[in-house]
Amino acid sequence: MRIGIIGTRGIPNRYGGFEQFVESIGPALVKRGHEVYVYNSSLHPYQGKEWKGVNILHQNDPENRLGTAGQFIYDLNCILDSRKRNYDIILQLGYTSSSIWTFLFPKKSLLITNMDGLEWKRSKYSSLVRSFLKSAEKWAALHSDYLIADSKCIQNYLQDKYKKHSEFIAYGAMPFATPNEAVLKQYKIEKYKYNLLIARMEPENNIEMIIKGHVNAKHKDHLLIIGGVNNQYGKKLKEKYSSASVIFLGAIFNMEILNNLRFYSNLYFHGHSVGGTNPSLLEAMSSNALIIANDNIFNRSVLKKNAFYFTSENDISVMLNMQLKKENHLQKLQNNMEKIRHQYSWTRIVNQLESFFFEAMKKKYSTGNAIAYTLNY
CATH class of the missing domain: 3.40.50.2000 (Glycogen Phosphorylase B;)
Structure with a gap:
């Protein structure tokens, strides 16, 4: 054709x-x-x-x-x-x-x-x-x-x-099978000691809610934010929240870097609230990320019980203060990977x-x- x-x-x-x-x-x-x-x-x-x-x-x-x-x-x-x-x-x-x-x-x-x-x-x-x-x-x-x-x-x-x-x-999405810890060195981070958010800088992606949840939590994990900040909303967020613990990395399109950052994160935040099956969500699933997603029908239809969900900044603060660890939720990671292999x-x-x-x-x-x-x- x-x-x-x-x-x-x-x-x-x-x-x-x-x-x-x-x-x-x-x-x-x-x-x-x-x-x-x-x-x-x-x-x-x-x-x-x-x-x-x-x-x-x-x-x-x-x-x-x-x-x-x-x-x-x-x-x-x-x-x-x-x-x-x-x-x-x-x-x-x-x-x-x-x-x-x-x-x-x-x-x-x-x-x-x-x-x-x-x-x-x-x-x-x-x-x-x-x-x-x-x-x-x-x-x-x-x-x-x-x-x-x-x-x-x-x-x-x-x-x-x-x-x-x-x-x-x-x-x-493709299962990510070749992690390379050396990628972390250029960002001066250690595996499983940071959280990650990848999204376009748009209000409906609940980026500010996620950042506020981090800022208000007692447990101050590093939050890495990947996404272009050239628009008005992105510039506002960076000016207001950029700090030693909230780090804006800008846009990254190299899939090897993105996959490694997802793979070695402790928690991965997915704030998208409008749309269907979001590609970045599937990529997080395929990279063994432990996902905390905005609670909506789109995200639940994909993740089911294999993620944690939030509806407010307080939900995020509570989960961070619980000190969720990826290593304690391996079954969720495995279930998501199987879904990538067989459905996506x-x-x-x-x-x-x-x-x-x-x-x-x-x-x-x-x-x-x-x-x-x-x-x-």
Whole structure:
């Protein structure tokens, strides 16, 4: 199949979950014989035309000049380019700045949209923006040929809200099997003697709540915070809380470093409260992290009883004062790792995605062309 992927800032990943998703599935689909094209922002540091067999299509992105409005123009440029590519399938990841252009997608290509989380619930947005995002969600849900939900909760929501089926295909992760303690030296930390938080600096990730819980606890563990602090919220947090025990490391994209920091942490805080199956949560599970997660249906649907949960800064202080130790909760770590191996492996995710694509093609072509694709493969 000829597959175009739209909706990310591009690969290799320098931003977030969808980018990591594409970085993992793109080369895997190429190895299976498919022709894959990924749209990259012109602002992406990687300017090559090919990456691990994936074709990279750079499109003008004026976000650095226009702010959020630039995202709409970037998505428009990607969609206009897709009209001349003759894709079998366009995989649209998210909808916030692209579904407004739904009428411009090429009619001959199947449009399959991963609906992401409930974007209109994000507290960083004004009431006006939230209203727009509800409309954008509706446009994407009703005008896409097929929908993907990365969480059972999102799948149920889409069925209830729009009476439309979505295919449940989560994100993936790989078990981390090569820890290297030497990585810790550059950060001057010791294994199992620090706690960790990895997230984009956004209010709905409950970062300030986690920091306050640490600050107010009697047991003063070091808290390492990984995430870019260039936005207004991130700058405020760093200025207010940076100290000898609350350490902002900035953005880190090197997966080896991230995996080792997760692996050797004592506690790992996951504050995400809006969205489906969060990639950073799966990566924490795959790195043997002992997780304390925000108590919501998304996190509980993945972790079940294999984590601790918080709803307030006081919950965090109490757990820190209990001096939870990773070594005392090995069964939780093992259960999470087994779940990664059997439910969230990238091989399984790629298998599901490819099968879903083939089924969509079969339904589109009554002549049997898509069936021939399957038989040939």
